Amino acid sequence: MTFVVGLTGGIGCGKSSASQCFVDLGIDVIDTDVIARMLTKPHGLAMSSIKNSFGETMIAADGSLDRGKMRNLIFLDNNYRVTLEKILHPLILTETLQQVKKARSPYIIIVIPLLFETGDYDKVIHRSLVVDCEEQQQILRTIKRSKLPEHQVKAIIATQVSRENRLKKADDIIVNNQNMAFLKEQVAQLHKKYISYS
Numbered sequence: 001m002t003f004v005v006g007l008t009g010g011i012g013c014g015k016s017s018a019s020q021c022f023v024d025l026g027i028d029v030i031d032t033d034v035i036a037r038m039l040t041k042p043h044g045l046a047m048s049s050i051k052n053s054f055g056e057t058m059i060a061a062d063g064s065l066d067r068g069k070m071r072n073l074i075f076l077d078n079n080y081r082v083t084l085e086k087i088l089h090p091l092i093l094t095e096t097l098q099q100v101k102k103a104r105s106p107y108i109i110i111v112i113p114l115l116f117e118t119g120d121y122d123k124v125i126h127r128s129l130v131v132d133c134e135e136q137q138q139i140l141r142t143i144k145r146s147k148l149p150e151h152q153v154k155a156i157i158a159t160q161v162s163r164e165n166r167l168k169k170a171d172d173i174i175v176n177n178q179n180m181a182f183l184k185e186q187v188a189q190l191h192k193k194y195i196s197y198s
């Protein structure tokens, strides 16, 4: 069985940046956010269930999920979040497991933003890796990249597991509080370690 590392971290902490560093080292990276987007494209596997549960109002003109509208809706009422997650999470897990089977690198990284929130991947991963930075930096990076307003970024952070708990649960931590070179250096060290485990 291939050695599997679950990479997580709060919004904007640098999960995509860190996972790109692993890709550059030849490692297969499976990104559950990419899978979620694939499932909610026009004709995506999740779209008929989303239409049944939420109606046409959540569907954009091209037939994909209207992510902005859905984001607003699930902030309004947590029941909507639960409904959406009940549709998406099993489909994401199934697709992830299929991609794990196809992966060929010495070990695999799965990017799972909600790794510690869901527990869905406890039996899939051998080790957890948290990409961490200070909350202020996290907020600035997220605003810069997503153009979401600060209050919405803070609201998203509040729905995620706390930084303290995430760090407690981490097997490995990337301290992403400097530049890209510092991030790459830490990924290179972890790469050596994971190769030795695989």
Ligand SMILES: Nc1ncnc2c1ncn2[C@@H]1O[C@H](COP(=O)(O)OP(=O)(O)OP(=O)(O)O)[C@@H](O)[C@H]1O
Pocket: 009, 010, 011, 012, 013, 014, 015, 016, 017, 018, 113, 141, 142, 144, 145, 176, 177, 178, 179, 180, 181, 183
């Ligand atoms: N070490 C770094 N140096 C400079 N910029 C960085 C660094 N790490 C991340 N960033 C920038 O911060 C922003 C957020 O990073 P990234 O997209 O990797 O985070 P993420 O955790 O994947 O975010 P999300 O949870 O929203 O998907 C991006 O614009 C990225 O370029």
